[in-house]
Amino acid sequence: MRELINKDECWCGSGKKYKECHFTIDEKLSKMEGEGLIAPPREIIKTSEQIEGIRKSSQVTKKVLDMVAERIRAGITTDEINTLVHEYTLELGGIPATLNYRGYPKSVCVSINEVVCHGIPDERVLKEGDIVNVDVTTIYKGYYGDSSRMFIIGKASEKAIRLVETAKECLYAGINVVKPFATFGDIGHAIQTHAEEKGYSVVREYGGHGIGIQFHEEPFVDHCAEPHTGMIMIPGMTFTIEPMINEGTYRCKVLRDGWTAVTADGKLTAQWEHTVLVTEEGVEILTA
Structure with missing residues (x-):
């Protein structure tokens, strides 16, 4: 006690x-x-004031992604997406959290087709049929909010569309088990079960994370796990759920830039992400 x-x-x-x-x-x-099971450290349980700050930052992130949804199209470069995100984030009073974070050179991650995560914007042009993840993290008045969405450029293949839809279903499968005294193993089990039932694999190397006062906090949110294992959830915890779902093997490799992670077999991957809060009743999606 x-x-x-x-x-x-x-x-x-x-x-x-x-x-x-x-x-x-x-x-x-x-x-x-x-x-x-593991009790959460007290320092990651947020106060009502901190929760309100994280909620506001998360809503700035949502607005930035809404703007991207209106502008993204075939013919735009990933660097142009970066400029849009950077400028709009500043306009909303925020700061792009990824810029210069541990040396990352851009204000957003843009990951295309076989890129699992951390795709660095450059002169690459989006083309018809691409599936694209845009991952935005905002600092607003000292608090962090993190979310990513998939975008289908023009008309994509049926297999690409099915993967994108399944990845979103996996995100909500994880969110739906969040409640007081559930465990983080429950999240991973729900995601892994749904993905594998649909014939896909779940990336192990990367996962969700605590967030709010810092970009990355405890706990690590594993998207593959056994139920009723790991850390216990209690009200006041804020973290991301962001499953990366692969068409082929779950294995990844990182390119020479030290950031861009791609599927080891070159097949497609998709990811959706929200920042969530454990409430007295269950869960609130702060970036919804």
């Missing part, structure tokens, strides 16, 4: 007495830890 006297103020900063706030949650966490 947490080392607090029931009449003391709660450790979360709510101003409430511990007995009236996190006492019941901590009691249940202690019992679940006895089953081999």
Whole structure:
């Protein structure tokens, strides 16, 4: 049990007495830890003020992706998408989080066809039939919001469309199991089960992550896992779910630029992403 006297103020900063706030949650966490599960570190549980900040940043990210949806087309370069994202993010009062993050040179990731993630914008022109992931992360007044969407350029093949649709279904399969006292293994199991039932594989090398005060926080959100394993979810946790679903093998390789990850077999891949909040009742999609 947490080392607090029931009449003391709660450790979360709510101003409430511990007995009236996190006492019941901590009691249940202690019992679940006895089953081999992991209680979340207190420092990743967000306050109501922090949640509101993350919510606002997530909505800026949503607006940027809405703008991309209106502008993306055959004939545009990925560098032009980068410029659009950069300028509109600044116009909305945000900062592109990826720019100069650990040396990443651009304000957005644009990943085409066989590119799993972290595609660096350049002079490549989008063409009819491409499937494209645009991944936007925004810093707004010190808080982070992260989301990505797939875009189909013109008329794509049936197999490409089916992959894109399945990847979105996998995202929501993961989101739908988020609730207090579920585990992160439940998320990965739901995603993996749905993808493999449809004949696809799930990337292991990359996953979702805690977010809000920093770009990447605990926990790592594995998209392949056993149910009822790993860290326990409680209200106030914010993280991304972002399954990368491959047409062929789940294996990836990183190109010489040190960022661009592609499928090892050159086959298609698709990804959708949201930032979510664990609420008292279940889940809120902050980037919806």
